[in-house]
Amino acid sequence: MSLNTTAVRIKVTLKDVKPEVMRRLVVPVTLRLDRLHLTLQEAFGWTNSHLFEFFAGEVRWGIPDPHNDYGHQPMDASKARLSDIVRETGAKTIHYLYDFGDSWDHVIKLEKWFDNTTTEGLPLLLEAAGRCPPEDVGGAPHLTCH
Secondary structure, eight states: OOTTEEEEEEEEEETTOSSOOEEEEEEETTOBHHHHHHHHHHHHTOOSOSOEEEEETTEEEEOOOTTOOSSOOOEEGGGOBHHHHHHHHOOSEEEEEEOTTTOEEEEEEEEEEEESOOOTTOSEEEEEESOOOOTTSOOGGGOOOO
């Protein structure tokens, strides 16, 4: 990623779900993580009914909660951008965890960087494969797809 990078193509795959559930999008690198969360909710067809976190390495971003008893406090997703994750962690793969009960782990691969391009019309869904599982089914280990 250079200083001129304006957008990134990402491939997002729902981990441990067969057949594959995948979305490929182009998003601005300056997209705030709380907005990336909403983008992924739309792309996958989730209902935005649960908490979420992004993580790369040991660093986590989500909604800080003073009453959190999970043992860690995430950094505020509304104050971090996708480019911040890359700059701070050097990650080429990021995880997006949705619904702490079902633990839907989305693997986000940063596939291609775009320099000096317009971000008008972004985020943009390029490709989709597979239907998203229903909410509150217990997560991937409890899911049987036919």
